[in-house]
Amino acid sequence: MKISVQGQLVDISHLAPITHRMTLDLRGGKQKKNALLEISFSNHCYSRGPAEGEEIPADMLVPDGSPAKPRNRIFCPVRYGHSLDLVRKIGALVEGNGAVCKSRHRNFFSTTVVTQDENGSPVEVPYYIFISARKAQDEGRPPKLILFVESAYPESPHIPSPEGQGNPIPLSEMLGRVWVNGKI
Numbered sequence: 138m139k140i141s142v143q144g145q146l147v148d149i150s151h152l153a154p155i156t157h158r159m160t161l162d163l164r165g166g167k168q169k170k171n172a173l174l175e176i177s178f179s180n181h182c183y184s185r186g187p188a189e190g191e192e193i194p195a196d197m198l199v200p201d202g203s204p205a206k207p208r209n210r211i212f213c214p215v216r217y218g219h220s221l222d223l224v225r226k227i228g229a230l231v232e233g234n235g236a237v238c239k240s241r242h243r244n245f246f247s248t249t250v251v252t253q254d255e256n257g258s259p260v261e262v263p264y265y266i267f268i269s270a271r272k273a274q275d276e277g278r279p280p281k282l283i284l285f286v287e288s289a290y291p292e293s294p295h296i297p298s299p300e301g302q303g304n305p306i307p308l309s310e311m312l313g314r315v316w317v318n319g320k321i
Contacts, residue, residue: 142212143196151221152178157231161313169316173281176227181288183217184210188295216290219250219264223289226266234309237268238301244268244311244321245299250291263292265299270315282312 138153139146154177161169184199186208193211202208226248229235237246250264266289274280292298315321 140199140212141196147212147217149183149217149220151224152182154178155224155227157228159231159234159312160309161316162307162309163313163317169313172312172316173279174231174284174312175281176284176286178220178223178286179288180210181216181290182220182223182286183213185213185216185290186210215252219252219291220289222250223266223286226264227286230266230308234307236305237308237311238299238305239303239311239321240267240299240301244270245301246305246308247299252291263298265290265292267299270312270321272315272319280316282315 138150139148141147154175157174157176158171159174161172163169180199180201184201187193187210191211193209197212199210199212200207201210230237230246230248235246235248237244239245245265245267247263247265249261251259251261254260267287269285269287271283272280273283290296311321
């Protein structure tokens with residue numbers, strides 16, 4: 138899949154939906170083995186919201202929201218560049234049963250990326266990945282978890298860092314809660 142940005146086609150096929158399987162930790166020491174995780178990605182992984190009063194150039198527009206309530210965004214080369222490694226980071230989170238926190242709106246985890254400081258020197262900064270999760274079941278099929286990567290971006294002075302609620306817990310425990318309760 139490709140989008141047009143400033144007259145050039147930009148490939149976003151690396152953000153095609155993916156699947157993983159994972160053992161989930163349930164209450165009472167029980168486990169759900171081999172749970173199916175279907176993971177998809179929002180355009181917020183490669184776009185940003187406009188700053189107050191900022192006009193979106195037509196050739197940088199990334200449509201978002203509904204036609205009745207648009208929340209149009211701007212293609213962001215920095216977010217796009219980091220999105221090229223996002224599927225690997227999600228895979229490492231699942232395979233390594235990484236720690237996640239709940240934020241005000243959804244669960245997230247943080248890893249690091251190398252970016253450039255104001256002088257162009259490489260610097261390692263936190264990279265925040267926000268994921269919502271819900272349980273679903275198609276007729277005649279086993280239940281599964283639907284994970285949606287709602288946003289992913291490096292720490293920036295322009296965007297506040299997320300505040301975790303409670304202590305980080307293993308992904309298997311967070312998703313086990315979703316398996317039992319249907320949502321986070």
